Amino acid sequence: MWRLLVRSCSSSSSRQHKQQQQRLAAAVGSRCYTIGGTTEGGSQKKHEELQARLPPFVPKPEPVTIVHKQGMELLHDPWYNKGTAFPHSERERMGVRGLLPPRTTTLQLQEDRIMAAYKHGVVLVKPEDVATGGVTSEMARKWKVLQDLQVRSSSSSSSSTSSSSSTSTSNSNSNSSTAPAAATAAAAAAAAPAPAANRNETLFYKLLLDNFAEMAPIIYTPTVGWVCSNYHNLYRRPRGMFFSSYDKDHMAAMVYNWPQDDVHAIVVTDGSRILGLGDLGINGMGIPCGKLDLYSAAAGFHPSKVLPCVIDVGTNNAALRADPLYCGLDQPRITGPAYYELVDEFVNAVMARWPNAVLQFEDFQMAHALTLLQRYRDHHLVFNDDIQGTAAVALAGLYGALRVLGKPQEALAEQRIVCVGAGSAGMGVVRQIAAGMVKRGGLTPEAAASKFWVLDAQGLVTQYRPGLPGYVSRFARPTSCSVAEEGDGLLDVVRKVQPTVLLGLAGAGKLFTTEVLSAMGQHCERPIIFPMSNPTSKMECTSQEAISVTGGRCVFASGSPQPSVELDGKTYVAGQANNLYIFPGLALGAHIGKTKVVTDNMLMAAAEILPQLISDKDVAAGLVYPSLEDIRLLSAEIAAAVIKTAAADGHVCDEAAAAVAAGHVQLLDWVRGHMFTPTYSSLAYLPPGIKE
Numbered sequence: 001m002w003r004l005l006v007r008s009c010s011s012s013s014s015r016q017h018k019q020q021q022q023r024l025a026a027a028v029g030s031r032c033y034t035i036g037g038t039t040e041g042g043s044q045k046k047h048e049e050l051q052a053r054l055p056p057f058v059p060k061p062e063p064v065t066i067v068h069k070q071g072m073e074l075l076h077d078p079w080y081n082k083g084t085a086f087p088h089s090e091r092e093r094m095g096v097r098g099l100l101p102p103r104t105t106t107l108q109l110q111e112d113r114i115m116a117a118y119k120h121g122v123v124l125v126k127p128e129d130v131a132t133g134g135v136t137s138e139m140a141r142k143w144k145v146l147q148d149l150q151v152r153s154s155s156s157s158s159s160s161t162s163s164s165s166s167t168s169t170s171n172s173n174s175n176s177s178t179a180p181a182a183a184t185a186a187a188a189a190a191a192a193p194a195p196a197a198n199r200n201e202t203l204f205y206k207l208l209l210d211n212f213a214e215m216a217p218i219i220y221t222p223t224v225g226w227v228c229s230n231y232h233n234l235y236r237r238p239r240g241m242f243f244s245s246y247d248k249d250h251m252a253a254m255v256y257n258w259p260q261d262d263v264h265a266i267v268v269t270d271g272s273r274i275l276g277l278g279d280l281g282i283n284g285m286g287i288p289c290g291k292l293d294l295y296s297a298a299a300g301f302h303p304s305k306v307l308p309c310v311i312d313v314g315t316n317n318a319a320l321r322a323d324p325l326y327c328g329l330d331q332p333r334i335t336g337p338a339y340y341e342l343v344d345e346f347v348n349a350v351m352a353r354w355p356n357a358v359l360q361f362e363d364f365q366m367a368h369a370l371t372l373l374q375r376y377r378d379h380h381l382v383f384n385d386d387i388q389g390t391a392a393v394a395l396a397g398l399y400g401a402l403r404v405l406g407k408p409q410e411a412l413a414e415q416r417i418v419c420v421g422a423g424s425a426g427m428g429v430v431r432q433i434a435a436g437m438v439k440r441g442g443l444t445p446e447a448a449a450s451k452f453w454v455l456d457a458q459g460l461v462t463q464y465r466p467g468l469p470g471y472v473s474r475f476a477r478p479t480s481c482s483v484a485e486e487g488d489g490l491l492d493v494v495r496k497v498q499p500t501v502l503l504g505l506a507g508a509g510k511l512f513t514t515e516v517l518s519a520m521g522q523h524c525e526r527p528i529i530f531p532m533s534n535p536t537s538k539m540e541c542t543s544q545e546a547i548s549v550t551g552g553r554c555v556f557a558s559g560s561p562q563p564s565v566e567l568d569g570k571t572y573v574a575g576q577a578n579n580l581y582i583f584p585g586l587a588l589g590a591h592i593g594k595t596k597v598v599t600d601n602m603l604m605a606a607a608e609i610l611p612q613l614i615s616d617k618d619v620a621a622g623l624v625y626p627s628l629e630d631i632r633l634l635s636a637e638i639a640a641a642v643i644k645t646a647a648a649d650g651h652v653c654d655e656a657a658a659a660v661a662a663g664h665v666q667l668l669d670w671v672r673g674h675m676f677t678p679t680y681s682s683l684a685y686l687p688p689g690i691k692e
């Protein structure tokens with residue numbers, strides 16, 4: 001029941017005023033009371049009658065809690081924190097705008113989320129998760145154990161080691177062993193965040209660094225795909241910054257709600273193409289988080305100086321939007337100029353506050369990915385990992401495969417390459433390999449383009465295809481080509497073209513069928529087969545399928561990790577053709593070299609150095625990439641190669657130029673000197689008011 005109090009400011013008895021009063025009274029019905037003057041013919045008596053009709057005043061002060069903290073400090077106070085239930089006006093007042101997902105929920109919905117976990121176990125991996133992500137209950141359990149350790153740095157401290165002094169590890173799952181039971185136990189643990197005392201980032205990164213090959217699949221691909229699909233159920237506390245169309249015209253100010261003045265790396269997604277899982281909206285936040293965990297573990301970016309971001313422009317995923325636990329905006333995706341205005345505002349806001357940060361674009365759908373890259377790459381330290389990081393890792397993998405086959409890099413120009421997938425990743429890869437053919441194999445750009453057959457969802461792409469974008473048309477087969485025709489399916493193309501290399505970047509699952517693999521093995525003694533789509537369930541084939549169908553003759557690497565294969569008493573290893581090899585070192589080189597832009601030459605340098613780092617033993621075993629156990633060394637070498645190339649092009653700061661001039665060993669030392677190492681240092685207490 002509400003009341004509208006209309007203050008009448010004159011005692012005019014004019015007809016106009018009377019009509020106005022009548023209209024108003026009719027509009028609000030019996031809830032209208034007139035005070036503050038006398039109505040027409042009004043009297044003290046009428047006023048008293050009116051007063052008598054009013055219910056008695058009951059003192060009922062609205063409860064207000066006085067808080068002496070704002071921003072991240074408030075969110076980390078378990079007593080005052082309301083999480084996503086902070087209404088928007090209060091987010092503004094309390095300095096937490098952008099530190100929470102945009103959709104405001106209620107205490108009841110928060111309770112429902114916890115009750116669902118309490119009763120059914122949200123961490124339990126459902127059969128459909130295994131189908132869509134290739135993630136098992138055991139992987140989810142391990143993810144939970146590591147999650148319990150990690151706390152997103154919100155401190156503005158610039159200390160070089162973690163501020164935590166706790167050495168205790170998570171105990172929530174330590175005695176869980178079998179998969180389903182363990183997942184249920186993990187679900188129960190997920191009902192509440194681990195106590196702060198159990199959180200220890202130094203320990204988290206030490207574990208990750210010491211066990212990188214074992215744990216990368218848990219904090220990154222493929223488990224991160226499952227985390228994104230279930231982000232709305234798993235959500236407990238925010239990590240990173242959330243920008244949305246609701247924040248238009250506020251971004252430049254709200255970046256100051258992030259308490260770290262010195263950010264070195266930002267990874268941003270708009271959630272529109274998360275791995276091969278499609279549009280996951282704000283749930284895509286898991287990807288920037290996973291990528292930045294790798295920035296810290298693999299390249300030594302300090303964990304308090306990295307910032308995961310999501311730009312929520314809505315989602316076209318109707319099921320997610322309808323889910324009451326979904327934390328993003330309930331609207332279809334914004335497109336067109338309004339979309340670019342929002343992303344421009346984001347880029348300007350973060351680059352104004354943190355001008356030295358590398359900005360990595362991740363998992364944007366093709367419709368926007370290339371346009372955004374071209375829009376910013378000459379102005380800021382920006383790269384698109386899916387287009388450029390993937391391109392570099394694919395070329396590196398082919399050079400690695402040539403090493404396995406005992407051939408020089410020049411032999412790249414002799415390959416016939418079929419690439420399935422003509423999106424941001426596929427076309428970036430094709431373009432980079434063609435550049436390698438020109439640089440190492442001495443081909444003209446046109447001759448290099450003639451070495452490729454590109455397929456998309458409509459089959460082989462030829463010049464017949466109307467409306468081809470420029471980045472595809474260069475690699476579309478000429479219409480005079482009689483070998484394979486427009487729209488041909490993969491099996492036909494493989495049979496007709498007899499490629500030596502088969503790349504999968506379609507995100508559409510099992511496209512490398514037994515027939516396709518067997519055709520690859522028939523015409524080619526050692527076919528190179530890279531199913532690069534992610535996560536595991538979207539890969540074009542498994543290691544088992546490729547190696548067994550080709551009788552162990554193929555040179556294999558896949559986007560998501562795959563097990564070794566036993567065949568006729570011999571073990572065949574599987575490499576991981578994933579941009580994780582490239583982006584940490586590339587970003588480190590760009591950041592510490594202060595290169596201002598990320599050039600094609602820098603990417604080529606990363607692609608060329610990686611295969612040189614494979615040990616002879618690993619080459620003999622058939623591996624096309626170096627061991628992930630040495631990831632810090634690999635990232636340092638990539639950073640050094642990137643800096644050297646940028647220096648030759650005149651793009652580095654004086655300090656980096658001096659390190660380059662000093663020689664490779666000194667440069668490597670200089671690079672390593674910038675890496676965070678997870679160790680404890682002595683803590684000193686300074687009482688408030690005492691300056692350092």
Ligand SMILES: NC(=O)c1ccc[n+]([C@@H]2O[C@H](COP(=O)([O-])OP(=O)(O)OC[C@H]3O[C@@H](n4cnc5c(N)ncnc54)[C@H](O)[C@@H]3O)[C@@H](O)[C@H]2O)c1
Nearest residue numbers: 275276366422423424425456457506507533534559578579
């Ligand atoms: N291994 C890595 O490092 C790495 C890096 C980036 C992307 N990827 C993976 O590559 C995949 C594609 O990513 P993207 O950014 O290029 O996506 P995208 O949406 O931009 O492009 C997908 C392309 O695949 C084509 N396609 C879809 N279904 C097909 C089918 N049945 N047959 C043939 N072509 C088909 C589409 O027409 C499109 O050209 C994803 O699974 C992603 O996870 C892997």
Ligand SMILES: O=C(O)C[C@H](O)C(=O)O
Nearest residue numbers: 221275363386534578579
């Ligand atoms: O995230 C990955 O594992 C690689 C790549 O960026 C992808 O989008 O699949």
Ligand SMILES: [Mg+2]
Nearest residue numbers: 362363385386
């Ligand atoms: Mg990606």
